[in-house]
Amino acid sequence: MKRKQHLQKRFVLFSVGLLIMALGITLTIVADLGAAPWDVLHVGLYYQFGLTIGTWSIIVGFIVLGSAGIMMKEWPKFGAYLNMILVGIFIDMYMLLPFMTEPQSWQGKAVMFLVGMVVYAYGMGIYLSAEFGAGPRDSFMLALTAKTKWKVSNARRLMEIGVLAIGWLLGGPVFIGTIVFSIVAGTFIGIALPQCRTLTHKWLRDSVENEKVKEIERGASV
Template sequence: MLLKNKGQIGPRFLVYLIGLLVMSLGIVLLIKADLGATPWDVLHVGLYYELGLTIGSWSIIVGIFILAAAALISKEFPQAGAFLNMILIGLFIDAYLLLPFMQTPNGLAGKLAVFGFGIVVYCYGMGLYISAQLGAGPRDSLMIALSAKTGWKVRNVRGLMEIAVLTVGWQLGGPVFWGTIVLSLAVGPIVGAALPQCQALTDRFLAKLREKDIYANQMLKEKDRGAS
């Protein structure tokens, strides 16, 4: 069962930040594997090919439009976590792409290894950032808003979103290959397994910090009593 974490903003933001770093690394690994990216990254790469800028910049720009659409549909201002998600992932993607060793492997075996590792890293990064419970990203915000507006199931809304985005990205020349189909089928089950594991890890981390704070407060009170 998902426990609702409250307070401890600093430690939760640390988990959130680590999750976004890990997820962004997964995105870049999938792009560099050159076997097919996620539908949204197909769009970002396609826009990069057609209009320049950087892949991370397009991730942020597309995120702005998505948040605006979600806000118009839901008539609610997006949470701060959605803006952070949008900006930080874009910055992290560009930072990873600047690393000199972040190259596409020459052989198929190397590409498959990078692709498989990228899927796991991407899914567990997503699980970590969600476990911090600091707000959904732009795409998840739009998915939730559309689901609430139409009454359709979340998985159906997300599926239609992914198909529409993939179609546009493909037309722009984004990296669509058999790996894109594998990602579409594999990400859901892997995230489904990763999320409870990441949530349990985050909950344990936060619980230990609470115990330390309680112990420190008790020691401080005892010290104050001794001094009086």
Template structure:
């Protein structure tokens, strides 16, 4: 039990770091455009100041507070840590990673960011310790309305994108790329990471055969 607990939190933490690295890479390649939520974060940063990571945290606090008021349930610790750690690591990686000076560099950094983001989500979600605040509110709306996840997700991202664009956030072909491909990468990475975590928890390869034809149910919702 202790081994499983430690491994799940390790996967969660590493996944959050990888996710934040991917976000920072796409921000460095923002001449192509970035994901809807990051358009909003960057727009707020450009208009008001603070930092991109700080705005990710502040909006997360607002979202978590709203979901608590609606559901009357306290947030899972994973959701709170997700909110805090993603914002912190975004700022750290934004500081560490240099700006690409050429368009080929921008394209390479951005595409690497999209792939890294997809795997970061797969790693942290495999730990099953709680989704981030944005995914939490998405699921709350799905439960309240009965609408499909894809419909709710697109609706939320369109609203966020419109606000971010109004604030001057960068929109471009990269915004479309993230919308189309990050989810597809997660559909690949999540079963892989779930299987790897289970094999590490078991301490042997027994789960490989057991799960070979039964990928994680979590992948179906993404």
């Protein structure tokens, strides 16, 4: 029972983290200052073939996960599939909100983009701290690193340059924000992840201890 409750709380954190991260992704796209490399690809595919940005995020995620599975000769973890599907759904959900519109001024766009990066970083920090499974891009990066023996940074850089080039050829939004995101996002995540892990582990530990206290109290009252 304790393990089930613990798993449920981790799943809640995982889902909330993805919900927050998807909001950050949507804000950076709507700001129209250039999107993150993977989102340049998703938006480019949307421009060329229709559907929705979230749908393309899911489709590309399936392709990436399948490639990682073939490389590693094993099925990716369930959390990776769940991550991919929920993020795509959440992005489309946010895009439908009537107030999610592009700011008219450069200052407004810059603020929206910056807020989007911060929200994205903390959303990622929360979902990763739940330890429920990494997303498809991270799974592919790990598979590529394992097969080529490259450094993680080199594998990540090669992936992002590749998808950015394809997205740009498809007409995706490459602009100053793309460069800023590529340079700064890692720093933001590096700040957010330890904070989220500390708070998450404390919350989960406190929850377990509270359950133990309740059990002792119930036993004492019998």
